[in-house]
Amino acid sequence: MGPVSGTQTSVVIVGGGPGGYEAALPAAHLGARVTVVEREGVGGAAVLTDCVPSKALIATADFMDRFSAAERIGVHFDDAPGDQGVTAHLPEVNERIMGLAGAQSQDIRGKLVAAGVEVVQGAGRIVRPGLVEVATGVGSVESGEEPAPSGAERAGQTRSLEADMILVATGARPRVLDTAVPDGERILTWQQIYDLTELPEHLIVIGSGVTGAELAHAYLGLGCRVTLVSSRDRVLPGEDQDAATVLEEVFRGRGMEVLNRSRAGGVVRDGDEVVVTLVDGREVRGSHALLAVGSIPNTQDLGLEESGVVLSESGHVVVDRVSRTSVPGIYAAGDCTGVLPLASVAAMQGRIAVAHALGDAVAPLNLGRVSSNIFTDPEIATVGVSQADVDSGKVDARSVMLPLTGNPRAKMQNTKHGFVKIFARKGSDTILGGVVVAPRASELIFPITLAVANRLNVDQFASTFTVYPSMSGSIAEAARQLHSTETD
Structure with missing residues (x-):
């Protein structure tokens, strides 16, 4: 699809995390001239220091846990029965984790470049609506990217970028306490x-x-x-x-x-x-x-307030459901908005922003369809309405909670903890939300998310075939238990 107007639209994105790079790709596809300004490295904190590394660390811990559980399922190690001697060598673990993060950053950068997006290393600041000034060469590139060697990209230089649309996607940083100052060692x-x-x-x-x-x-x-x-x-x-x-x-x-x-x-x-x-x-x-x-939004020293952009008391950028700020032509996405601190939400906010700004078909952000996951063991995945919504009377719904202890696949995998919970609206039996506590709950929540997004009722959901034996069988069983009759 070509540009919306007769001249090429210029899009400048400040921040190369999920809210930024996921917006850059559709903007380029729509024919815009796109520049991503990123201080640290493509992928932002989500890829380089937060989400990707932490989940890789958790995956390492989960892998070790398989050894500790071996004897419970009848598996022994010949060299050391009863003592597997599994230890984590943290330097090697961290080296692998940061290598994965860097590789992911490079993969994202490659996609951007292939789509025709210009990536500039530096710190962006809004001078006024329609103009971003970049101090190039600022920041450290943790993904292994080489800073541009010469010209306008040399460290200490500035570059002005005219923009028909500005998207702020600068994320957030860890909150610290005045009485607990990090030293990076202990x-x-x-x-x-x-x-x-x-x-x-x-x-x-x-x-x-x-x-x-x-x-x-x-x-x-x-x-x-x-x-x-x-x-x-x-x-x-x-x-x-x-x-x-x-x-x-x-x-x-x-x-x-x-x-x-x-x-x-x-x-x-x-x-x-x-x-x-x-x-x-x-x-x-x-x-x-x-x-x-907690975290603090990265909204300082960006020229936001000077440009008229309204910030909340917490310092987050105030946006509407299509990611607009209070200033025409300036949008924001991700953790700097405080809408919901999830990479998937940041990415959706960014895509919605460019669709709205460039005149493409767009649907406002709907948080009721957002699935999220906590990567503990067991994992905890949720979507849609919550138990608190039902208990408070905010939502008129019935629910069923089905423990996984009776699931045959759970027995085979020695899963001792977990459940499936589904919420359905009274009367129509439309599925409104759910909770899954289980290994790989992040995968099991997807069918419930589909049901919520497509307004399926419990009978439609339960009549869909599941594999036997499988964890997903418990999800269908929970829906069957929510089937209502005339005598209910």
Whole structure:
């Protein structure tokens, strides 16, 4: 498809993460002249320091867990019966992880270049609507990309980019505490853990949200002693309560110490130890502390407020459902907007933005169809309405929760924990959402997401064939149990 107008539209994207690069590709396809400005490396933090590395770390821990579970399914190792002797060599683990991240970054860059997108390393700033100034050569390229060697791209130079459309997709960074300043050695953010050269003897994870829970799970699986400090009544306070309860039971059963209702007041170094002081006066000592206490949007020094773009009190860019800011021609996507901190949502926001700006067919962002996953063991995947929506009366729905303990495939795989939960609207029996707690829940949530997106009812869903034996059989069974009759 060619450009919308008679002249080629210019699109400048500040930020090369999922919200940026996923917008650049359709913009180029629509005939626009597209420039992506990225400070650190193509793929942004999601690829280089956050999502890709953390999930690779978790995959390593899960691989090790297979050995610890071997004897439970009758598998023994001839050389060392009863003691597999499996250990994680962290430098090698981290080298592989960062290599994967760099390779993914290069793959994305290759796709952009092949589509005709220009990639500029540097820091972008909006001078005014329609003009972005780039300080080229700024930042460190962690993906292995070489900075442009000469001319306007030389470090210390500036470049002005005229733009019919500007998309801000600058992401977010780890939040830190004034009383817990990271030193990159023993007090760490989640972006610094890949510099560790040895496994922590005792890792204290501060924060029990998604990031804290995932990394606590990963290091427990790698063989560390782990203490999880949670300021709330349970881990994952924003997630399905039944799912969070299962995960907390699994954590404790595997030896993790979980401190609920325990807010951290500060963290200090004490020689080769760290001391975490809780607000109630208790102290927790360990070898390392990991801060997982939220994130801060990267919206400073971008010229946003000077250009008239409205920011929220938290510093996020305020956008509507087609990613428009308060200034015509300036859009925003991803974690810098605070809509929902998921790479998939950032990518959708970016695609919606360019479709809207370039006059292509577009549907506003619908968060009710967003599926998400927490990569613990078991994984927790959700889509659509929540149990809290139903319990509060916000949604008039029935639900069925089916434990996986009766699933034949779960028995074969020695799966002891997990369930499937489906929500259906009363009367029409339309599927409104679901929760899956299971190994590979990130894959199992997809059929429920399809049902929610296409407004299928429980009978349509349940009448679709599933493989026997399979985990997906429990999803269909849950839908069958939601079948309503005239006497219901």
